[in-house]
Amino acid sequence: MYTALPPRAQQAVANFLPSESLVEERYKHFASVQPRNPDSDGDTEILNDVTFTHRFVRVPADHETVTFHYVETGTGEPIVFLHGIPDSWFQWYHQMAALAKTHRCIAVDLKGYGQSEKQAGDYTHEGAADQLFTMLAKIGVASTGFNLVSHDRGTLQADYIAAKYPDNVLRYGRGEQHLYNFNPALAPQGDIFMDSPWTGLMEDPKRFVLWVYTWIAKRKIPDGDMTRVIQEYSYPKVVRAVPRYFNSSTFRKEWLDRRNRLLKAWKCPVLILQGHESRTQPREFYEKSREYIPNAMDVQVKYMPGGHFWTLECPEETTEAVNQLLAM
Template sequence: MSTDAIPYEYTAPPARIRAVMDEAVGRLSRVDELVAELPQTPPRAPDEEGAEERLGEVTVTHRFVDAPGDGERVRWHFVEAGPSDAPVVVLLHGVPDSWWQWHYVLEALGTDHRCLAIDLKGYGQSEKGTGDFRQEGVAVQLEALLDQLGIGRFSLVTHDRGTPVGDHLVARAGHRVVRYGRGQQHLWHLHPDLHPQQAMFTSPDAPATLADARRLVVTAYSLLAERAVKTSDLVRTVQEFSYDGISTAVPRYFNSSSFRQEWIERRTRLIPRWKCPVLLLQGADDPLQPREFYTDPHIAAMLPPGSGVHLFDSGHFWPFEVPEETVSVLRDFLR
């Protein structure tokens, strides 16, 4: 499909989606009950540079690195696993998540890949000061971080709102990116009914909503997950989203762009600049991202050779809902 003359018209969701969305919204009636059932989530003390954490048979290291950005520097927190000379895999999370979203992947791939699970700027223990929160601006700063770490070629795996940043990073880095596992985000098709979070995150009430990390996490996972998520993963997700400054920093992304703007940028200047194989990673039962939008045969023609799509037997949060399938698919793709 040519991008020379694009009609900027939304795609109507499949007929089945209305019932699916109504059923998902119906789950919200249980949020108060689920919040009360969730074990206590005491704040975590911030990690220190070089602190180690055991994930199964793999020991991961917490890193804090200052890299160029926002006039002077941006402080990044990421968790690293694997041999320093192994193929590099960079992992970017979404909302309301952190590096912890990838802990099953770190545990499985950290034996033979150098894995970097990064807290995006504004999240977790990364920088939360004012600055450039455009998706493209954050991609530029991430590239500066990789340069500072001496990383040349790398593969990228993303989820949810980490993906718009990843789209720009892959377009910028060209052949430096070996493979792109593009996870759980709108691509070619879009409709306003399918991104209600834009209104929530741009509301004046957004900082107060995000400050209640416990309720935010339970609400998001109740609405969008189709399979059970371990309580321990929900607890750690709440803790990682509870650090000071997150509630005011994260809305800056949504106030710096819109879903429509991202959509047009992908169609006009990002997708044509992707050089590496792209694997679209989508939960088959995400009510806000219909699987039909990603199995459209026109998509294969617009992506680089070797690209494809994998539909997880899950909802939106497949790294937690189906961790074994996630690891298996990523291992095959990265191989």
């Protein structure tokens, strides 16, 4: 049975999708943004005074191999960061720069996103998660154990990794995704994104990024960060690859798989991270998270200031939350 909407969520659903006039205003503001040149293996860039290195690795999977792009910085116990839609590794650069002195920080472009693989293949979240874990094993992270931190659609793949490879995940910071409770009124994007190759919603990646951020962000994000978010979603074929996820599963199937199979398989400490003003996942749904994850060593919940995109809306508070996870 679907979870009834709390009163606050009912009000949010009444005017759920973003104002087209506001999206158009934002679109004009970022009209000058141009696509970014792709990176090569070993390329570096400096962000927040910290050097980041771009890496590409090929692993056995669909079409014999799948190429993953990831970015890393720092040394020490690994933290693997997984992004959501319409994002990329860049979503986590503030936290990576802040934690680089003590940890090896690795942020991956999920399959279909950014500069990772975009060919047809297995776009079920479980299948893509298995391929991602193969990549982590190849770069020497899986054998040592790693902390896993995720956001939005990246959390779907992280859920499978935490459940299927519990001996390899040290701690799990699970961000901005339905957990045990779900109501389809909060997830119209499932059907919308599934149809996007035909409706043209993603045809203009700049407009799509601004549409999503206008919809569910609460705090202003600096123009420089928004420019890079747009550029990362504008690499060739991203807008054709990403909808494959939504044609390979549904929010209902994901929800049932969590309840019936995944939640009980998580063993490591889990920190649930949700935006305090998240429109698509009301904070009331997470108050009993300890009950929903019965076999984890510890379960804590932290509500982040702002809305859905808290890694960029409140970067310092997000870094503090990751440190809270690392102390569990």
